[in-house]
Amino acid sequence: MSELAKPFLKWAGGKSSIAPILIDNLPNQFNNYFEPMVGAGALFLNVIQNVDGHRKFFIGDINKDLISTYKVIKNNLSALKIYLSKYENKYLAYKNEDREKFFYSIRSQEPKTVVEIAARFIFLNKTCFNGLYRVNRKGHFNVPHGKYVSPKIFDENNLNKIAILLKKVHFNTADVKTNSQLAQSNDFVYLDPPFYPISKTASFTSYTSKKFGEGEQLKLKLVIDELTKKQVYVMLSNSDHPWIIGAYQASGYKLQIVKARRSLSSNVSSRGKVNELVITNYHLID
Ligand SMILES: C[S@@+](CC[C@H](N)C(=O)[O-])C[C@H]1O[C@@H](n2cnc3c(N)ncnc32)[C@H](O)[C@@H]1O
Structure with missing residues (x-):
C-alpha cells in the first residue's frame, strides 16, 4: 500500500510525533471534525486517513497565508x-x-x-x-x-495525496473562537494553541504578529467551557505547566501527560522528549 500523506510543512509544535497517542484518545464516536488552530495539521491528516473519513472536516487558523495555501x-x-x-x-x-x-x-x-x-x-x-x-x-x-x-x-x-484529501474539507481563516463556535453537539474540536511557556526562554508564541499570552489562554479556556456546555467533545494540547493544570483541573477536565518529541527547538540541547498535556472533556458530556 502506498504511504499516507504527511504534513506538507514543518511547523513549530507540530503533532506528528504524538498523533498516534492523540488518535487513541479521540472520543469513541463523534460527528464532524474541527481543528481551528491547524498549523501543519498532523492530527487532522491522521484522522482523515485513518479514522472514518465520511464526516465533514472544518479546518481553520488565524494565519491567512497558511489557510490560503491549503x-x-x-x-x-x-x-x-x-x-x-x-x-x-x-x-x-x-x-x-x-x-x-x-x-x-x-x-x-x-x-x-x-x-x-x-x-x-x-x-x-x-x-x-x-x-x-x-x-x-x-x-x-x-x-x-x-x-x-x-x-x-x-x-x-505528497501534495497530490493531500489535494485529494482536501476535496471534502472546509477552510476558514479566523480566530479560534469564531471557528470553534461553528461546532454543534456531538462534534469534535481539537485545539493545539501556542503553548503556555514553561520558562521565559522556552517561549515560542509568535506564529502571528500578536502574542498568545495568558489572556489568550484564558479566553481559550472560556471557549472550551462554552463548547462543553454545548456537548461538543474537545481535546486540548498544552504545556505541562502549573497554570494550565490549575485552570483545567479546577473545572473538572481530564488531564494526562504524554511525551512528545520537540523537533523544532532552536536549542539543540533542549531537543528530545518533553512532557505535554492532553486535556479532554468527554466524561463531562457522556
Ligand atoms: C502549535 S501550532 C499548531 C500545530 C499543529 N497542531 C500541527 O500539527 O502542525 C498553533 C497554531 O495556532 C495558530 N493560532 C495562533 N493564534 C491563533 C488564534 N487566535 N486563532 C486561531 N489560530 C491561532 C497558529 O497560527 C499556529 O498555526
Missing part, C-alpha cells in the same frame, strides 16, 4: 506545482551565497496572487531556519535563511 493545494495544485518545481530547481542548483540571495529575494517579495503566495509560503518554510514561522509587528515574515543541504521544496507525490 486552499491552493485543494483547488489549484497544477499552477502551484509549476512555481514549486521552478523554485526547487533554482535553489538546489545554487551554492552558498547565491542560495542565500535567492532566499532573501523571495522573502522580500509581496506576491499578489494566491498561487504565488502559496508557492512563497512553502518555499520559505522549507528553506528558512528550522522551518519556523515568525512575523514582525508589520506582519512581514522575518525568519533567516536555514542552510539545509538538500531541502525537499517540491514534494509532488
Whole structure:
C-alpha cells in the first residue's frame, strides 16, 4: 500500500510525533471534525486517513497565508506545482551565497496572487531556519535563511495525496473562537494553541504578529467551557505547566501527560522528549 500523506510543512509544535497517542484518545464516536488552530495539521491528516473519513472536516487558523495555501493545494495544485518545481530547481542548483540571495529575494517579495503566495509560503518554510514561522509587528515574515543541504521544496507525490484529501474539507481563516463556535453537539474540536511557556526562554508564541499570552489562554479556556456546555467533545494540547493544570483541573477536565518529541527547538540541547498535556472533556458530556 502506498504511504499516507504527511504534513506538507514543518511547523513549530507540530503533532506528528504524538498523533498516534492523540488518535487513541479521540472520543469513541463523534460527528464532524474541527481543528481551528491547524498549523501543519498532523492530527487532522491522521484522522482523515485513518479514522472514518465520511464526516465533514472544518479546518481553520488565524494565519491567512497558511489557510490560503491549503486552499491552493485543494483547488489549484497544477499552477502551484509549476512555481514549486521552478523554485526547487533554482535553489538546489545554487551554492552558498547565491542560495542565500535567492532566499532573501523571495522573502522580500509581496506576491499578489494566491498561487504565488502559496508557492512563497512553502518555499520559505522549507528553506528558512528550522522551518519556523515568525512575523514582525508589520506582519512581514522575518525568519533567516536555514542552510539545509538538500531541502525537499517540491514534494509532488505528497501534495497530490493531500489535494485529494482536501476535496471534502472546509477552510476558514479566523480566530479560534469564531471557528470553534461553528461546532454543534456531538462534534469534535481539537485545539493545539501556542503553548503556555514553561520558562521565559522556552517561549515560542509568535506564529502571528500578536502574542498568545495568558489572556489568550484564558479566553481559550472560556471557549472550551462554552463548547462543553454545548456537548461538543474537545481535546486540548498544552504545556505541562502549573497554570494550565490549575485552570483545567479546577473545572473538572481530564488531564494526562504524554511525551512528545520537540523537533523544532532552536536549542539543540533542549531537543528530545518533553512532557505535554492532553486535556479532554468527554466524561463531562457522556
Ligand atoms: C502549535 S501550532 C499548531 C500545530 C499543529 N497542531 C500541527 O500539527 O502542525 C498553533 C497554531 O495556532 C495558530 N493560532 C495562533 N493564534 C491563533 C488564534 N487566535 N486563532 C486561531 N489560530 C491561532 C497558529 O497560527 C499556529 O498555526
